[in-house]
Amino acid sequence: MLVDNHGRPLRYLRLGVTERCNLRCFYCMPEEGLAWSAKNQLLSYEEMLRLVTILAGLGIDKVRLTGGEPFVRKDLVYFMRELKAIKGIKQLSITTNGTAPVETIAQMKALGIHAVNLSLDSLNPERFARITRRNEFDKVWSYFEELMNQGLRTKINAVVMEEHNLEDILPMVALTEKHSVSVRFIEEMPFNGGSKGYQKIKWNYEKILHHILNKHPQALRLDDHSSSTSYNYKVPGYAGSFGVIPAYSRAICATCDRIRITPKGELKTCLYQNGGFSFRDYMRAGATDKDLQAKFREHFGRRAKNGFEAEQNKEQSASFESMATIGG
Numbered sequence: 001m002l003v004d005n006h007g008r009p010l011r012y013l014r015l016g017v018t019e020r021c022n023l024r025c026f027y028c029m030p031e032e033g034l035a036w037s038a039k040n041q042l043l044s045y046e047e048m049l050r051l052v053t054i055l056a057g058l059g060i061d062k063v064r065l066t067g068g069e070p071f072v073r074k075d076l077v078y079f080m081r082e083l084k085a086i087k088g089i090k091q092l093s094i095t096t097n098g099t100a101p102v103e104t105i106a107q108m109k110a111l112g113i114h115a116v117n118l119s120l121d122s123l124n125p126e127r128f129a130r131i132t133r134r135n136e137f138d139k140v141w142s143y144f145e146e147l148m149n150q151g152l153r154t155k156i157n158a159v160v161m162e163e164h165n166l167e168d169i170l171p172m173v174a175l176t177e178k179h180s181v182s183v184r185f186i187e188e189m190p191f192n193g194g195s196k197g198y199q200k201i202k203w204n205y206e207k208i209l210h211h212i213l214n215k216h217p218q219a220l221r222l223d224d225h226s227s228s229t230s231y232n233y234k235v236p237g238y239a240g241s242f243g244v245i246p247a248y249s250r251a252i253c254a255t256c257d258r259i260r261i262t263p264k265g266e267l268k269t270c271l272y273q274n275g276g277f278s279f280r281d282y283m284r285a286g287a288t289d290k291d292l293q294a295k296f297r298e299h300f301g302r303r304a305k306n307g308f309e310a311e312q313n314k315e316q317s318a319s320f321e322s323m324a325t326i327g328g
Contacts, residue, residue, distance in 0.1 A: 029324055098118050155181065179240050187244075253306035269303040
């Protein structure tokens with residue numbers, strides 16, 4: 001088992017497969033996009049499979065594919081099939097913006113994908129277009145409906161942004177009345193790739209929760225698993241649930257069991273750290289599997305205690321990256 005220097009076991013890999021995205025959410029990247037990496041700067045599927053196999057041997061049993069938008073990368077379903085075959089991987093999930101063809105849902109169900117996280121910040125087409133700078137709401141909503149039809153375990157991730165989508169909070173909760181979906185409200189974070197300046201948020205997880213409970217005072221707190229990133233609730237009689245993720249407040253660091261590997265193969269022991277060790281370069285320089293195992297242990301042996309410490313250790317001149325380049 002891979003354990004960090006604070007006694008936290010690592011079990012969950014978030015693997016970024018691409019930086020590219022077909023939306024341009026203003027809180028993630030500039031309207032013109034980012035300076036995308038060349039293909040040879042990204043990990044190949046073979047390199048990713050090698051790293052996941054090594055991590056599975058160190059106790060990682062859950063993998064989530066992220067982007068960018070994962071389905072922008074070719075042959076993703078083939079890659080998911082290969083990942084599912086790795087001994088020790090019990091759960092494979094994906095985060096998507098829902099613009100992929102709906103046929104991918106049946107393919108994922110056939111593969112036994114554990115869960116789909118759907119990024120959706122508004123239920124209003126006009127607000128959705130302003131946030132994403134694309135008119136793709138109908139396509140995303142059709143994707144959600146097919147997820148429900150196919151019965152895939154689904155979570156909606158909604159970033160809460162003052163002056164942009166506060167009107168969507170209660171309608172999102174209402175969505176859980178008839179649909180077996182978990183809606184998670186995420187504090188806005190500074191990982192915007194230089195698309196805008198950043199100020200401390202007013203709508204933190206406590207304010208979001210207070211807003212919801214003022215409408216639904218009967219909502220019950222659920223028993224969250226020890227490494228849950230969200231505080232989860234359920235309105236009695238509703239089919240689904242809702243939760244809040246204190247991503248900026250960082251109230252969940254004490255039980256963090258996550259590893260992040262970016263599309264370029266950089267290891268992030270914490271989302272808020274600056275840079276990251278390049279497993280891409282290390283592998284291409286001839287590192288053996290034992291070398292790779294040792295390097296994972298080395299870096300998690302000096303992991304920041306929490307996101308605040310990791311941020312303090314950033315170079316003063318370093319700006320926050322985009323979630324697309326990190327792996328959302």
